[in-house]
Amino acid sequence: MIPGSPLVVAAAAAVVLLVLLAVVTRVRGSSSEARESERAHEAAQERDPPVEIGETYEFGVTELTDHHSGSEVAVGKVEGFVVFTEDVPNDIGKGDVIRAKVLSFNEGRTSADATFVTKA
Incomplete structure (x- = not known):
């Protein structure tokens, strides 16, 4: 050519x-x-959130990410509702099932913040 x-x-x-x-x-x-x-x-x-403040829920960790709090949190869903879980031990990873206690909702109540209770 x-x-x-x-x-x-x-x-x-x-x-x-x-x-x-x-x-x-x-x-x-x-x-x-x-x-x-x-x-x-x-x-x-x-919709109303499928979780309640003060209650504990079991769910799978879909990812670990940095949260606006500045710490790494586990992210999971309860009936499609996103839950950000703080104070997660280092041995928890994607795919693990955990129990977490809901502490608060974000603005708009489209997700919740929780604290780690135990590995399921």
Whole structure:
């Protein structure tokens, strides 16, 4: 192939088109995920929490993350409701089942903060 020939230009254009298509698909997918997350958040605001302050619940740890409190917390769900659990021992990891006592709700009552009780 000769640089600048119609065949080289067409091949380059095809590569650029494929890259643009991949970028658009990725961005559109992210927007879809963001919209779904927003819908779930709105639905959570409209329902009563399935947990009560002072009660203990058992659930699986879906992830460990840094919380606004500045410490690492275990994240899990009770009937789809997010519970952030503090004071989790170092040997707890993703997939472990724990018991935690609910201490408070966040603003909007779409999640709760809890403290670790025991590994189930």
